[in-house]
Amino acid sequence: MSMLKLNRRGFVKLSGAAALVGLSTSAVHRPLFAADKEKEKGRVVVIGGGYGGSVAAKYIRLADPGIDVTLIEQNEHYYSCPLSNWVVAGFRDLEVQKWGYEGLKKHGIKVVHEQATEIDPAAKTVTTKGGTKFKYDRLIVSPGVAFKPVQGYDAEAEEKMPHAWNAGPQTVLLGKQLAAMRDGDPFILVAPPDPFRCPPGPYERASLVAHYLKKNKPKSKVIILDPKDKFSKMPLFQGAWTKLYGFGTDKSLIEWIPGGEGGKVTRVDAKTMTVYTDMAEYKSSCINVIPPQKANAIAELAKLTDDSGWCPINFDTLESKIHKDVHVIGDAAQATGLPKSGYAANSEAKVCAAAVVALLNGQKPGEPSFVNTCYSMLSPTFGISVAGVYKVVEGKIKEIGGGLSSADAPEFIRQQEATYNESWYQSIMADTFS
Amino acid sequence: MHRKKIHMMGLIGGLVMGGVVLASSASAETGPTAAMLANTCAGCHGTDGISGGPAMPTIAGFPANHVKTLMKEFKDGSRPSTIMGRLAKGYSDEEVALIADFFAKKKWVSANSHANSKLATAIDPALATKGKKIAADAKCDKCHEDDGKFQDDNTPRLAGQWLDYLLFKMQDYKNAALKVPQEKKMEKAMEKLTAEDLTAIAHFYASKK
Numbered sequence: 001m002s003m004l005k006l007n008r009r010g011f012v013k014l015s016g017a018a019a020l021v022g023l024s025t026s027a028v029h030r031p032l033f034a035a036d037k038e039k040e041k042g043r044v045v046v047i048g049g050g051y052g053g054s055v056a057a058k059y060i061r062l063a064d065p066g067i068d069v070t071l072i073e074q075n076e077h078y079y080s081c082p083l084s085n086w087v088v089a090g091f092r093d094l095e096v097q098k099w100g101y102e103g104l105k106k107h108g109i110k111v112v113h114e115q116a117t118e119i120d121p122a123a124k125t126v127t128t129k130g131g132t133k134f135k136y137d138r139l140i141v142s143p144g145v146a147f148k149p150v151q152g153y154d155a156e157a158e159e160k161m162p163h164a165w166n167a168g169p170q171t172v173l174l175g176k177q178l179a180a181m182r183d184g185d186p187f188i189l190v191a192p193p194d195p196f197r198c199p200p201g202p203y204e205r206a207s208l209v210a211h212y213l214k215k216n217k218p219k220s221k222v223i224i225l226d227p228k229d230k231f232s233k234m235p236l237f238q239g240a241w242t243k244l245y246g247f248g249t250d251k252s253l254i255e256w257i258p259g260g261e262g263g264k265v266t267r268v269d270a271k272t273m274t275v276y277t278d279m280a281e282y283k284s285s286c287i288n289v290i291p292p293q294k295a296n297a298i299a300e301l302a303k304l305t306d307d308s309g310w311c312p313i314n315f316d317t318l319e320s321k322i323h324k325d326v327h328v329i330g331d332a333a334q335a336t337g338l339p340k341s342g343y344a345a346n347s348e349a350k351v352c353a354a355a356v357v358a359l360l361n362g363q364k365p366g367e368p369s370f371v372n373t374c375y376s377m378l379s380p381t382f383g384i385s386v387a388g389v390y391k392v393v394e395g396k397i398k399e400i401g402g403g404l405s406s407a408d409a410p411e412f413i414r415q416q417e418a419t420y421n422e423s424w425y426q427s428i429m430a431d432t433f434s
Numbered sequence: 435m436h437r438k439k440i441h442m443m444g445l446i447g448g449l450v451m452g453g454v455v456l457a458s459s460a461s462a463e464t465g466p467t468a469a470m471l472a473n474t475c476a477g478c479h480g481t482d483g484i485s486g487g488p489a490m491p492t493i494a495g496f497p498a499n500h501v502k503t504l505m506k507e508f509k510d511g512s513r514p515s516t517i518m519g520r521l522a523k524g525y526s527d528e529e530v531a532l533i534a535d536f537f538a539k540k541k542w543v544s545a546n547s548h549a550n551s552k553l554a555t556a557i558d559p560a561l562a563t564k565g566k567k568i569a570a571d572a573k574c575d576k577c578h579e580d581d582g583k584f585q586d587d588n589t590p591r592l593a594g595q596w597l598d599y600l601l602f603k604m605q606d607y608k609n610a611a612l613k614v615p616q617e618k619k620m621e622k623a624m625e626k627l628t629a630e631d632l633t634a635i636a637h638f639y640a641s642k643k
Contacts, residue, residue: 059473063469343477346476346477347474347477350470350473350474351470354467354469354470366466366467366470367464367465367466367470368466368470369466369470369471369474369529370474371474371475371477371521371524373477373478373517373521385516385517387517387520387521388520388521388524389474389521389523389524389525390524391466399524400523400524400525401520401521401522401523401524401525402520402521402523402524403520404520405516405517409516412605413516416489416516416602417516417517419488419489419598419602420478420489420490420516420517422488422489422553423478423485423486423487423488423489423490423596424477424478424490426485426486426487426488426490426550426553427476427477427478427479427480427485427486427487427490428476428477428478428486429486430480430481430486430550431476431477431480431481431486434481434549
């Protein structure tokens with residue numbers, strides 16, 4: 001019986017006997033003095049402690065405390081991307097986006113703050129930068145995304161033209177540049193091609209920046225340079241832009257240039273603060289480049305990716321189609337049919353956790369059920385959402401029910417959805433880190 | 435006690451339905467389990483249905499039949515909602531029953547004792563006291579007995595629910611154009627109450643443990 005579990009139940013201050021009495025009411029799934037049994041149940045290693053990995057680790061422990069779970073996450077704190085656009089637009093503090101791993105430790109999860117640098121699927125080990133090796137029976141990889149190259153966009157350019165697509169210092173940097181921008185300069189937003197993390201994210205960012213400009217820099221506007229000709233929640237976004245920001249008029253605070261009309265960015269120059277498209281060039285003191293994306297480095301290194309740059313998986317268990325006993329969840333996974341959203345990662349994590357628990361107990365994994373619920377803000381009091389319930393039908397992830405907020409919803413509904421967005425954040429973060 | 439008789443009937447109905455649920459879940463072994471289905475709700479309603487607030491309702495410990503009714507109304511569109519109408523369409527009656535039973539077994543935690551309670555609109559004790567009197571005059575306690583702590587198949591628990599949620603729902607119930615399904619006596623009470631009255635009533639119920 002490890003001390004971790006005593007800690008988890010908060011009985012560390014009690015005598016051994018009292019602690020055992022306490023445990024006997026809660027540890028339904030496992031006999032007392034089960035240290036040896038625990039080893040038999042198996043070891044799970046999780047790489048990446050965000051919306052996917054943290055939830056997978058927690059839900060494995062909730063379902064079966066007999067399974068040993070180690071979470072390898074290089075950072076001591078996690079900054080949530082969802083709601084970080086509010087920080088860019090200056091009406092939310094980054095501290096509210098910051099989370100730690102103490103809550104997960106209380107579930108008996110061993111949290112290791114090191115960078116995972118190698119996966120050996122044959123030996124079933126993960127090695128960290130510090131050289132520590134972790135043996136697993138099942139591995140869950142939830143590494144998030146990395147950027148594909150954009151000509152002229154190197155590490156130095158990232159500091160001048162922030163992507164702010166991983167929350168944290170980049171978010172603050174972009175917010176500062178927006179605040180320092182001269183009234184009259186455009187806020188240039190370079191949107192990525194599909195598929196990418198958080199499909200409505202660039203358009204929510206454009207909306208909230210426009211909200212900021214309307215109040216603070218009325219001579220400026222947002223110019224979205226988009227390689228695509230359509231995007232997530234497009235009619236809802238454009239409808240709200242028309243209502244709130246004069247979209248479609250010559251005084252619009254948002255201009256959207258689609259791929260077919262010169263929106264494809266070919267290169268950037270951070271020295272001259274210029275973005276080049278196939279038709280024109282744009283200069284500004286504030287440029288946000290969100291590059292094309294692929295699964296993060298560790299997935300690529302471990303050859304979990306295919307030619308698309310993402311990790312092909314079995315939808316019932318989220319197990320890799322390339323390496324046995326390795327599961328991939330979250331943005332890095334090719335969960336075709338589900339968006340690359342925080343909520344989808346949470347949902348994939350739970351399906352994966354249930355499958356891993358079943359497999360380690362010698363049972364057949366059950367049928368999965370996925371949900372996505374994703375809010376976007378058009379202003380601090382104007383929220384919209386997309387929601388869906390998904391199942392695996394004939395080998396494909398299929399939406400059973402769902403849809404977008406109504407296009408003609410009254411203002412009070414938009415206000416309610418804006419408040420529900422904050423609630424969504426609080427509940428899903430507690431589900432992830434507590 | 436006419437209403438108590440209705441409670442009894444509700445209980446019998448629940449038992450019969452419970453039997454049906456058992457039978458269908460036993461026969462439909464291929465479907466997702468209750469935990470698989472219900473855990474997907476946690477992203478908004480919190481782990482085990484205990485919301486992180488400030489506006490998403492806590493649903494832990496809700497009577498199963500109450501949840502089944504709500505989900506049926508969300509699904510057929512008779513109950514207005516921002517998002518639940520869309521999500522409810524993703525589930526069969528059997529799946530809804532599994533979800534409802536899952537949350538019915540979970541323990542209620544009042545928002546005012548939740549770690550996130552400070553995120554919600556602050557409960558105003560003076561307003562809460564005023565609300566108690568208004569609620570008594572409007573005879574809210576005829577159904578929402580025990581300061582709103584009581585719940586049954588037709589009566590949701592109000593005591594200790596998230597204040598911002600109560601405020602939203604009060605406004606929705608008052609808004610005749612939304613046609614929220616509600617009993618005649620509730621509708622009539624709502625007609626007479628002003629927006630200020632409803633705010634005070636919400637503060638009263640939210641202040642209870």
